[in-house]
Amino acid sequence: MDFGEFREFGHASIEFIINYLSSIRERNVLSSVLPYDVINQLPRQIPEQPEHWRRILEDLEHIILPGLTHWQSPYFNAFYPSSTSAGSIIGELLIAGIGVLGFSWICSPACTELEVVVMDWLAKFLNLPQHFLHENEGPGGGVIQGSASEAVLVAVLAAREQAVRRLRLSQPELSESEIRGKLIAYSSDQSNSCIEKAGVLAAMPIKLLPAGEDLVLRGDALKHAIEQDVAAGLIPVICIASLGTTGTCAYDDIESLATICEQNDVWLHVDAAYAGGAFALEECSELRRGLERVDSLNFNLHKFMLVNFDCAAMWLRDANKVIDSFNVDRIYLKHKHEGQTQIPDFRHWQIPLGRRFRALKVWITFRTLGAEGLRAHIRKHIRLAEQFEDLVKADERFELIAPRALGLVCFRAKGDNEITSQLLQRLMERKKIYMVKAEHCGQLFLRFAVCGMDPKPSDIEFAWTEIESQLTSLCAEQQVNSRKAGELSELTHHLSGLHLTNETLQR
Amino acid sequence: MDFGEFREFGHASIEFIINYLSSIRERNVLSSVLPYDVINQLPRQIPEQPEHWRRILEDLEHIILPGLTHWQSPYFNAFYPSSTSAGSIIGELLIAGIGVLGFSWICSPACTELEVVVMDWLAKFLNLPQHFLHENEGPGGGVIQGSASEAVLVAVLAAREQAVRRLRLSQPELSESEIRGKLIAYSSDQSNSCIEKAGVLAAMPIKLLPAGEDLVLRGDALKHAIEQDVAAGLIPVICIASLGTTGTCAYDDIESLATICEQNDVWLHVDAAYAGGAFALEECSELRRGLERVDSLNFNLHKFMLVNFDCAAMWLRDANKVIDSFNVDRIYLKHKHEGQTQIPDFRHWQIPLGRRFRALKVWITFRTLGAEGLRAHIRKHIRLAEQFEDLVKADERFELIAPRALGLVCFRAKGDNEITSQLLQRLMERKKIYMVKAEHCGQLFLRFAVCGMDPKPSDIEFAWTEIESQLTSLCAEQQVNSRKAGELSELTHHLSGLHLTNETLQR
Incomplete structure (x- = not known):
């Protein structure tokens, strides 16, 4: 495809999107397809010859759109929002068009540095504690992860490795596998499935503690569980609190949980995937109580900030704990400035090596809306x-x-x-x-x-x-x-008087 | 931003990309910025008011582009390719514009079904064994993961959990943590850093076995290691082979590794992130030897298939082994057809819950190029x-x-x-x-x-x-x-004859 065709296809696709989004209320939010309906309309192999872009847009309209659940429709009221916006859509276009990766600074300096900047923008917008800012002296900072699930898993794995290192020093009589076999983590029985899954993936059981009747997890429940577990010889590692929970958006009590975590050397992570957006609002300032005491925090930008999925913000009070846990180095990944500045090589902050230039869509979305527009959206x-x-x-x-x-x-x-x-x-x-x-x-x-x-x-x-x-x-x-049913029963009663058989009735 | 502005911004961004890509040879592939240069040019917080899109594109041109390493430039010869294409760029635009998620079938049926279709397209294009096709009866199939690192981690974690389940049955005298403490995995000392990292994340050591002088890992090295480890009471779980390695693109010997894995009930995963593209070419058919014996396989579409990052194909011979290992269910995620058809709910095949509609960019890229175009690109x-x-x-x-x-x-x-x-x-x-x-x-x-x-x-x-x-x-x-240096040494010799002090020389 040459640039002339690219231009035609690109402009036609912009129109396609405008047409789709501006008429989205005219479609049923749920599709009418049955399983295999889409599969059965498509060929079984890659076409041998290139096809014209017009045919692709036609098939998108006639085969794909009718098989979608329309997440951008206001009649989609399931789960939590996953919203996009004009700025974010164009952000994705530009990310793909520029086509750089940013796993280390040298890979594309602006890719890393823009992420540092927008993560600080966001931390300030959300009124997060100073120690989560890159611009602050100290080992804290924010990073864009692919999803809330990944952010939670990063916290769980880093907490696990830090606990193992700590215990190997404090209890040298235990072998590493004995230590690993005693590790235990906590969350509420109202927390998202990704938290339980993180425990499975990390091979570290996560106890789902009973939330109160108001669905809030509090320090006393955690204290009770930790006391029991420590008495049984287990080693508490991390507590994952929710602001708010998936079912009802209940807010766990961070203050009382933090107290117990501090007393027991337990990592406190807060999953604020949805409710984190409200940290930006003065009228919701109560939600931020205790955040200065947490070790890490995640928040999804697609839920309230109009940056399309995927874009999950995560902040760490001490990023070195993650870097130290995950760092696996190779000569071909090293670069001249590595470790000589405070600018992070984000590959050490996450699970995968590769990373997209997601900071670009955040930057564009925030600028097209302004802080004012973002707050207005949440309030709406x-x-x-x-x-x-x-x-x-x-x-x-x-x-x-x-x-x-x-x-x-x-x-x-x-x-x-x-x-x-x-x-x-x-x-x-x-x-x-x-x-x-x-x-x-x-x-x-x-x-x-x-x-x-x-x-x-x-x-x-x-x-x-x-x-x-x-x-x-x-x-x-x-x-x-x-x-x-009442009439039928009366009729049956009447008919039974006539000694008619079932067979007669069924005719 | 209303749709009128969106149209203007969108069309201008298409032109921006055409201008960038068509003149990419005029830029130095590496940027001239020093650490903090980009950070220092940007404001410290989100602008309060919305800004005009023209200012954003200007800053992109004058602040961001000069800070990039230009991955789409032909003068970028580092790592491996991460290529984009017109179809893929527009695919990303449409994915963002449509804005759906696809973690279960009901979430957007076409999102899941198109992925089933394109993964089969790709498996056939690459001449993979039948059991990796969704359309084939049986528990195998392909899935799009975010990155090769994630695909490898999924294989490592699934193999780990399957081994634990197996051992709990066969050796009930061992506790789960005793079993976990004995698990061991293998790869070559030439394999990608993400494989070693997967071992760290999975808390299962991955032994990096010495490759031969030709940098190829063979069955005899694996056999030797397994024999030693079994004798020491360890439990071999998985071997991750590379086609090809990151350093030199060496091809591990799949046939001989498969023989040892089969004899020892060890999962065989193949990381073909780069070289997998060559499976499509008849002249490279030798590369496919032994693939019918592997349990799982990953291949990056951005390396040879012109689908931009992120898009990592993974095939499983028996997807149930992953589903069984990772499945954590919740009522709010259930849907009517779940488990009643062969159509996968891909959330159980991967680490995160959320997933983008990446199948769309694969579908568009493949159709705009055709199988012919894809093969021509690899041959070029x-x-x-x-x-x-x-x-x-x-x-x-x-x-x-x-x-x-x-x-x-x-x-x-x-x-x-x-x-x-x-x-x-x-x-x-x-x-x-x-x-x-x-x-x-x-x-x-x-x-x-x-x-x-x-x-x-x-x-x-x-x-x-x-x-x-x-x-x-x-x-x-x-x-x-x-x-x-020769002249200086002569001069020094001469001067030293004059009994001049160092201080004099330094003046």
Whole structure:
């Protein structure tokens, strides 16, 4: 493909995206395809000859788009948001066009240095403690990881290796494998699945401690567990707290957890994948309590900052603990300035060697929106969730299962789980809005998360009308059904009087 | 930013990329910035107000580009290629514009199904064994990982967990931590640093076995190590072979390694990050020998297939071994069709939960180039490396350190390491071409890798002229210096005869 064709294809793709995003409300958020529908429409091997870009865009329109779940639609209310923005989309275009990698400084100095800059921008925007800034003297700083899962795994693995080094000095009578066999980590039973998975991958059990009735994990639960485990000869390594949890966006109590961690030489990591965005708001300053006492922290930029996935910010109070744990060096990766400046070689801060120029899309997104625009976006999510919450509260057939938290409302139809379950099933079949369910203390509930690229109050109205009208229809049908069931039973009773056989009835 | 501005910014960015890539030869491949130069040109916090996209593109041009190492330049000859292409750049644009995630089928059915399709396309293109195809009955298939490092880590962790499960059954007298303490893995001392790192992360030592003089790891070395380790009570888990190695692109002997692995119930993984591209060529069919006997395999699409980083293909003979090892389930991630079809939920095949729609850029790149274009691209790299190899051979001041392998030529200036080291230093200071050094048996050598988006024979001429002319200047300067040194020593001798003090000489 020459540059002339590239230009045509590029410009046509920009138009394609504008057309897709500006008309996204016209599509059902969930697709109608069944498994294998997309596979069956595609050829079984690479075409031998090049194809014209127009055919590719046609197939994208007619085969791929109909098979998508539309994450940028305001009617996508599942999980948490994964939002993109104009600046971020163009950021990805430029990242791919420039095509550099940045695993060490020499690989592309601007790639590393821009990351240092935007991670400090973000830390200041979020009002994080000074020791997380690169520009601050000291071993702390921020890095972009691929995902929250990776950030958590990095913290877990670094904490594990640091504990092993520490124990080998303090208890030289133990072999390394004896030490490893005694390591134990903690999180809440409300935490994200990636935390449990990090424990599996790290071969270090993560105990999921019972959160309180309000779904908050507190220091006393951690203290109790550590006391038990230490008495049993185990070695506590790390506690992963959540701000907020995946199910209901509950906020673990960082202050009391930090106290226990400090007393027991336990690494405290905070998974603030979603709620971290609220650190930027003065009205949410309470959420930041205790952050000056944590060892590491992760926050997803696609959840509240309009930088598209993948882009997971992670801050470390002492990055040397990660570098020391993961560093495996080779001559072909060394460069002249390595280790002679405070500028990091980020390959030592992460699991993979290779790394994309993700700082570029962060830089572009932040500049196109400004700090003002970013704060306005987060506040909009909160306001829209308040709007939804009010609608739930005003309808006596529904109840909240937990207080609204930022852009998330957890609610259910009153009564037994079956109603909520059937309601969700209907909504999924109609495909107009997309929510997922979760469970707490035996109660099934629905999670309504404000998502999409540009949600508006009218979208909340739309979603609520869909939900409450479907509950109305569901109840009406159930009444009809139960009336029919009543009539049928009467009829059966009547017919049985006529001594008709089953076979006759079935005709 | 509204869609009107998005259109302007988008179209201007396409032009920016065309301008950058079409004039890339005019830039020095290495930048002239010193550490902190980029940082010092940028503000210390997010601008409060949104900025116009024109200012962003200006800063990109004047601050960022001058700080880059230009990976798409044909004068970038370091590491291995990380190439992009028009189709892949636009693929990234569309991925970001559509903005969906694909961690389970329901998340975006087309995202998962297109990945199933392109991974089968690629497996057929590379002539991989049938059991690696999704369309084949059985538990095998391909998945896109973020990087080769991740793919290797997935294989190492899955093999580890499978070994633990197996041993718990066969040796119930051992505790889990006793088993874990005895696990051991193998690779060659020529393998990529990410393999050693995978061992650190997995808390399972990876023994780097001595490759032969030809830098090839063979079954006998593995057999010897396994026998020793088993005798010492250790439990062999996995062997990671390389096709080819990072230093010289040597090909480990898969057949003989497979025999030893089969005899010892050891997982055999092949890291074919670079050389895997050659599986597509009939003239390289020998490289595929033994692949039908391996358990897993990884191959980077950015190295030979013009799909930009990140995109690392991985195939598993039995994906259930990974799923079984990593699966951590939650109600909010479940969906109706899960487990009821052969279509994978790829979140169980990888480390993170989230995943981008990378299959889209693969699909677009393959269609814009066709199988014919992809094969032609690989053959071009080989041809250009042959051209370079001939130039090295024709100059008696240089020698090859290993046979050319695909697009890589390893060579050095004859004589002691100091000449090669100084030559590289000069080349780095001049910034016209970028190579890295490596070492084998005490001999320092330079790696010339054909890279860049569109390298041509004239680029090879350019690089060679730069290299050989710098050796000429270096030698000339050294002769002058040694003459000067000779003169100085004569002068000193003469002056010392005059009984002058050092202080006088220094004036």
